[in-house]
Amino acid sequence: MATQTEKCAGEAQSFERFGAAMLSGKVSDSAYLRFQSLAAYRQINAGETVPNMDLADRFVFLASGATKLVAEASGGREQVVAFHFADDLVSIPARGPHGYTLRALTDCDILVFPSLEFMQIAHTEPVTLGEVARRALHALWRCREKAVLLGRKTAQERIASFLIATARRIGSIERGACVLSLPMSRRDIADSLGLTTETVSRQFTDLRQMGLIATSGRSEVRLLDIAGLVARSGNFSIAA
Amino acid sequence: MATQTEKCAGEAQSFERFGAAMLSGKVSDSAYLRFQSLAAYRQINAGETVPNMDLADRFVFLASGATKLVAEASGGREQVVAFHFADDLVSIPARGPHGYTLRALTDCDILVFPSLEFMQIAHTEPVTLGEVARRALHALWRCREKAVLLGRKTAQERIASFLIATARRIGSIERGACVLSLPMSRRDIADSLGLTTETVSRQFTDLRQMGLIATSGRSEVRLLDIAGLVARSGNFSIAA
DNA sequence: CGTGAGCTTGAGGATATTCAAAACTAGTGG
């Protein structure tokens, strides 16, 4: 369970958070100052896209809020490649077979860095470079898990896996049950899981009727039976 | 077009390759020696699995040959998460929702490192640490492209995308056309693209009948019309 | 409250799967 959407709303606080996450708290040395002068601080409103300044690769540090990284295929098809929350570092490729855009799910405070220069500074600061490597490997791990989900799981397994994985990141305990306040819409979930909104909806109702979850409003989901969800997530287990 | 399956077959050559790739050629300093004493050199025959020594995360450096990283979901369903070729560094998580195994597609020379200790040494060698970060980000980029493919593309688009992406890695030019000698079976391709062998087969025949590719034997594929393949790959383009 | 976007539900249809069998490779031994 991670630190949630603490309102941050400020350039100073955003840099502080960046220093704590990427520089092990050293908020006064020369590397820090160089990172600071390289960064572009932005406040992004919910629904807006992080502007694509130049045509270079970028790192975006998310100081507060939640975002989605969207890849576009031909025919306007969109795939949500990842969701991000406070303290996440997002790597955004400039170009490729698919166009990438980072969109805010909630109001966000972000720091935007050009990748090349960022990595040059990082090379003088092993802690930061190690942090980049660690985070990249972790993102890779998440992406691989998603590949399994997209390649081999049924609609129901995808929803169950999504709920479990999301609970780990932004779930909170309330009266014994795990409660999620999802910042993303059904369409975002569908685009993330390779489904349609209709299918997502249907699976939510099915899980509800099975007594595994309860929903209230558009965004709140209570996980009533986590073991039951895991059993239906298609995850590999020794007992399978 | 990368350096292909140069037979390497030897512990010394494997370490040399590792040094060239990860230490910018410095094959005599202390970090190199520490990496060397940490590594386990192995020759793996085609079809065999890289043994899962202990229960820790591992890095595998592939000095020669080709491998696939397979994730297992429940019910024996397998997803090929990535293919690797000479000089690739593979990060293998110990545990998680899905079990990971690295299997050799051809005979391989590999170096196996425990991740934790590897990263500790890397922290004293910025070049290596930067290389880990660079490679992890590149692997992440590939995995994201795969997520788009698995989430939003038709069977035909998946095959076309696969052929184009694979040509970039191991394609060779022969009399004007690009020729692939695929080290993986139809089942491997299917498990990589989230399809069945039957569907892969059918799409190969379709592309053959369209005159976009020609095949001979099990493994050789000639790309006769790369522009045509790109047009059918579902990739985002401005003209879409 | 009223309005509109987002969510849910239903019926019909398409793509890829499943099941089954034939054809082809590539390796083996006569």
Place this chain on the structure above:
DNA sequence: CCACTAGTTTTGAATATCCTCAAGCTCACG
């Protein structure tokens, strides 16, 4: 060198899951 075999690949027919299209409903916001 050819026949033989085991495994892989290809082809075919029937089925299932998820998608598409369409309509009603709900929630969140003004």
